[in-house]
Amino acid sequence: MMKNSHGNWLTMIGFVNAALIVLGVGACRDNAQSHGGAGRSAARPSEAHSDNAPSNRIDVPASVRQNLGVTFVEVERRPVRSTIRIPGQYELRPxxxxxxxxxxxxxxxxxxxxxxxxxxxxxxxxxDSPGWLEMQKELVTSLNAMKRSHADLAVAEANLNELKQAIEFIEQRLANFAKAQMRQVELEAQLADKRNALPRVEAELGAAKVGFNAAHSSYEVTLNRAASFAGVPAEALDPDESDEAHSHLADREPPWRSIRRLxxxxxxxxxxxxxxxxxxxxxxxxxxxxxxxQPTMLCFHAEALQTDISKFRNEQLARVVPPPGGGFDLQDYAEGHIHMGVEAHPERRTISILHLSERNPQWAKAGMTAYLEVYTNGSETPVNAIPESAVVRDGLERVFFRRDPKNPDVVIRVTADLGASDGRWVEVKSGVRAGDEIVLGGVYPLMLASSTSGARQSGGHFHPDGTFHANDD
Known part of the structure; x- marks a missing residue:
């Protein structure tokens, strides 16, 4: 398959060169002649630009970028030498x-x-559950018991108040008779009877209070059970289950009585x-x-080799980056900290590492594979780096293409001065600054357009259909 691919590229190179020489240049000249003086005057600035511009410049307007699939990535400052990349996948949090x-x-x-x-x-x-109807029956029973406890308590309180008032009235009459130096044996006997009945009436009131509290507790428990069955708070079934509503207990209708299905x-x-x-x-x-x-509640689960365990620690800074290919934005990643697993896997000789971040990239989904980049040396000085896929070999040279900061429709061929690599990003020692845009997608057509038989052309431009035209010397 590699031979076929190489043959296809050679065929395309030959076709492009032949087409450019026979058709492309002629078409450009015919076009200039057909437009007369106006065409010639419009062509002169282009020729002057070609003569004065460096030979490593290529015009790539928007239509050409779209046809060739040209994409860009920014130069990043990153610690290349101390980066370890571990494969893994996104998982839903528990x-x-x-x-x-x-x-x-x-x-x-x-x-x-x-x-x-x-x-x-x-x-x-x-x-629609028959069990809910049974639950409503229990609620009715508990509610009626609570209503009876209210009535019993009211009766007990009234009896005690009545008895105390009777005792107070008799004591007042006896005091009046005593002032008149008169004695009423019958009133004294009534007072004694009333006082003897006082402990019994007070006990009845205490029993009524116990029944009142028990009925309320029973209703509250039954109401909480019903709320658990219904999956709602107890207040939603009976918002008036409070001491303030006791006086209106006989008149109100709890909401749970009207619920026929949950x-x-x-x-x-x-x-x-x-x-x-x-x-x-x-x-x-x-x-x-x-x-x-909740699709956004994700964690990244990676498996690191046990031999690298000394390079990791909890709360270590790391980022999750997308897998190569697939049209992912390499700079759409998730930064966060790692947490090491509590135990290793003896059969696989690995240890789990979890990565949590507050923001997940747009492409992150449960089950999506990606890579965890861990920076093992926090003291390493970051360097300018670009993706290795942005660098291509042209004969004995390795080159990449930098977007002209002053003209976004022009890219500049740069001979790569490379340093260390982590397998995905490579250090660039010269020729770029952080934030510069580097061609990532469509780099091979640009390389072919800027090289002929191992010798570099003198620059040129692309037509909107994607064909390349070398500038005339």
């Missing part, structure tokens, strides 16, 4: 997945579809992933109806 199980058996009516985006509070499905809502934003239940299907208690995931 908290990214949320399962929705039913607490009661019943019939399901789905309200969402697979891969649908849902927000917190959106309805997911209805549950509506389960999303507890967090996410995307519906699995739907193992068919619509209108029957589910048993504990069955999974659906689950949602």
């Amino acid at each position: 908290e990214a997945r949320r399962d929705y199980h039913v607490m009661l058996a019943g019939r399901i009516e789905l309200l969402v579809t697979r891969h649908q985006q849902v927000s917190k509070g959106d309805p997911l499905f209805h549950l 509506t389960i809502r999303a507890e967090a934003d996410g995307v519906v992933d699995r739907l193992p239940i068919t619509n209108r299907g029957w589910v048993e208690t504990g069955d999974l109806v659906l689950d949602t995931v």
Whole structure:
């Protein structure tokens, strides 16, 4: 396959050279002649530019860049020598997945579809359950018991107040008779009876309070059970379950009495992933109806060799970069810190390394393979570096193409003065500055256009259809 590819490139070179000599140059000259003086006057600046411009310049207007697939990448400052690159893949964090199980058996009516985006509070499905009717029956029983406890407490409090008022009234009458030096044996006997009854009435009040508290606790527990079944807070089923509402207990109607079927809502934003239940299907208690995931809650999981374990430490700075090829933006990466696994894998001779970042690149998805770049030497001075794929060999030279900072439609061929490499990025010792744009995609057509049989041309320009025309000397 390599021979075929090499042959194709040679064929293309021959075709390009022949076409450029026979058609391209003639077409340019015919075009200038057909336009008369105006064409000649327009051509003169181009010729003057070609004569004065360096021989390593090539015109690549926007239409040519689109046809040739020319893309650019900026020169980065990075520590090339101390970079270790480890393959791995993105995974969902454990908290990214949320399962929705039913607490009661019943019939399901789905309200969402697979891969649908849902927000917190959106309805997911209805549950028509006989168990909920039984739960409502328990709530009614508990609510009625609480109402009776209110009545019993009110009666006990009234009896005690009435008894105390009677005792106070009799004591007042006896005091008046004592002032008149009169004695009322009958009133004294009534007072004694009332005082003897006081402990019993106070005990009845205490028992009523105990019953009152027990009824409230029972209703609260039953209400919390119902809220757990319904998947909502208890306040949503009965917002007036408070001491302030006791006086209106007999008149109010709790919201749970009007609920005929349960509506389960999303507890967090996410995307519906699995739907193992068919619509209108029957589910048993504990069955999974659906689950949602938050696609952006990712972590990167890489496997490093155990022999490199001394080079890593927790909270070490690292970045996740896209895999080569595929049209990924090499400078769309995720920076963060690494966390080493608690144990190694003896069979694979590796140790897990997790990378967490606050922002994930646009291309990051669960299961997506990429590379983890770890900087093992934090004291290394960063150097100017470009992707190795931007450097091509032309005969005995290695060259790359830098975009002219003053004219974005021109690229400059540069003989590469390279240094250390980490396998993906290579140090450039001269000829570039941080932030300069380097040709990444479409570098081979530019190399072919700037070289003929091992000898460099004197510069030129591309036509909008992608064909190259060398400048006339």
